Amino acid sequence: MPELPEVEVTRLSFAERIAGARIESVRLGKPLRWPLNCSPKALCGRTVLAVRRRGKYLLVDLSEGLLLIHLGMSGSLAFAPALPAPGPHDHFDMQTSQGLLRLHDPRRFGAVVYVSGEDDPLARKLLGKLGVEPLSADFDALRFAQALVRRKAPIKQVLLSGSVVVGVGNIYACEALFIVGIRPTKRAASLSRARCFRLHQAICDVLQSAVQAGGSTLRDFSNADGQAGYFQNETMVYGRAGQPCKLCATPVRSIRQGQRSTFFCPTCQKA
């Protein structure tokens, strides 16, 4: 589910409401992708200072240390003064003085991990190799183009890998490539500089549009306030296999790239 826009929308929906809250208790459900890395009791008494984002990770700054939260494929957060009793897929409940923060994650590819700081070896392992933030000033068109020249893999898979630019998942990779008319199977290194520049801009545009739309709700995503997104209704190609391209009416095609589905218009994305 959650690509950068969904994670950012989640962050925006509770960051201000949780800031300043004191942690009162933590309840764990089934194991997630990684263990919490500290005892739940050790978190009690600490204060939530802020919620930041790096790629698809949320960084919850505490008065001492921080929590890294990843939503995996099926995760979502809820933050409210009160929530129903935890269900079978609610695997992390953090009661604070300002509300209950809950991670709901049926597939359990997500995680909540405590680290002492961003220099913590575990934090470095998880965050250290990430590419540039696409919605920041660091996302420079020329450097983006220079990074792509060194990659022989298909451009779709380079975008998905997160090693050049973070946060672009399956939906937004497909959408950005459609916007600029690039065939997803095209080798990254074979793109002209001009096309790299246009792709850079398309990534910025599509991610910003998705954040404004509240993200994409394919199955059950909602932000921490329980609101669904609607960007899924605006996709040009993602999830539209066999349906007519919204620009030229050619049926949208679906292929497999690296165990993931790719959607594109064979006419609008000729090469």
Add this chain to the structure above:
DNA sequence: AAAAGCCCCTGGATGC
């Protein structure tokens, strides 16, 4: 260094 596969896990949709 980069690329390609594998795997973690559950649930919904589809087909027989």
Add this chain to the structure above:
DNA sequence: TGCATCCAGGGGCTTT
């Protein structure tokens, strides 16, 4: 109705 199969928003790890 029941069961098998396939597919899903990610990404770390291991092997080439």
